[in-house]
Amino acid sequence: MIDTPEMPRVLSPRDEARVRFALQAERLGAEAFDLLPVDPSAARGERLRRALDMKRLADILVQRAVVAEREEGATWTQLADVAGISKQAAHERWAGDVTTWATTGRSVFSPDSENSALKTARRLDEVYADQNPEHPADAVSSGLDAVRFPGAIAAEAARRERAAGLHARLAPLNDQLGTAYAEWTLLNDGGARPKARAAVLTRLAALNEEVAALHEELTGAEPELAxxxxxxxxxxxSSVASNREYAELLAAKAETEGMTK
Structure with missing residues (x-):
């Protein structure tokens, strides 16, 4: 497997999530192997500290497994059954990890990184093969869609481009929402006049409406994360409705205050 025009540096989100999981599994394995030596002069609690570090790495592996499973089409019900918890509990525990993965580009490496999922998969092939002579030489890369179904690369790239465009439109809206909510908090806590608070709520409603519309579009661009x-x-x-309702109450209050002056 080599980087060519037919094999882009950034793979499908599904492949990227698979490589990201494998990369964390490699790190966890290396850290576990380093625990084998016995050091009788180690400070008390050192083994426990390192074991807890391992647990944190394992927790990250679980999070990346969930992301990879979601990219492959696993439902929250299926993941909950495997974890032995309710669907709601599974969603509450891991939905944030899936959302973060989506908003940060669904890629192992940043766009300006010299590394790539392809190079990493190729290196992990070697790591796995070196562990046991019976291990295949392409255990990681051979499972990637880019290798198994190279004809789908163009379609995947087009879908990724569409999703990236929607996320690019969503990012500044979320920034504006954060600014507007901060302004609302200051005005509300400071006892500002109803008219000023109503204006901020009206702006929040309009921003939330745009955000909702973009997320609806993203259900088609990123169906795995629908x-x-x-x-x-x-x-x-829901925020649109509450923003507008409260804005109307404040506007009515402002009008009443104006009539009494």
């Missing part, structure tokens, strides 16, 4: 986008759209729409 549940997350629908939940985000529903939260934004």
């Amino acid at each position: 549940d997350e986008h629908r939940s985000s759209a529903e939260r934004a729409r």
Whole structure:
């Protein structure tokens, strides 16, 4: 497997998530192997500290497993069954990890990184093969869609480009929402006049409406993560309703105050 025009540096989100999981598994394995030596002069508690570090790495592996499973189409019900918890508990525990993965580009490495999922998969092939002579020489890379179905690369790239464009439009809206909510808090805590607070709430409603619409579009651009986008759209729409309702109450109060002056 080599980097060529037919094999882009950034793979499909599904492949990227698979490589990201494998990379964490390698790190966990290396850290575990380093625990084998016995050092009788180690400070008391050192073994426990390192074991707890391992647990944190294992927790990250679980999070990356969930992301990879979601990219492959696993439902929250299926993941909950495996974890032995409710669907709601599974969603509450890991939905944030899936959302973060989506908003940061669904790639192992940043766009300006010299590394790539392809190079990493090739290196992990060697790491795995070196562990046992019976291990295949391409255990990681051979499972990637880019290798198994090279004809789908163009379609994957087009879908990724569409999703990236929607996320690019979403990012400044979220920044504006954060600014508007901070302004609302200051005005509300400072006892500002109803008219000023109503204006901020009206602006928040308009921003949340745009956010909801973009998340609806993302359900088509990122169908594997449609549940997350629908939940985000529903939260934004709920905020629209509450923002507008409260804005109307404040506007009415401002009008009443104006009539009494």
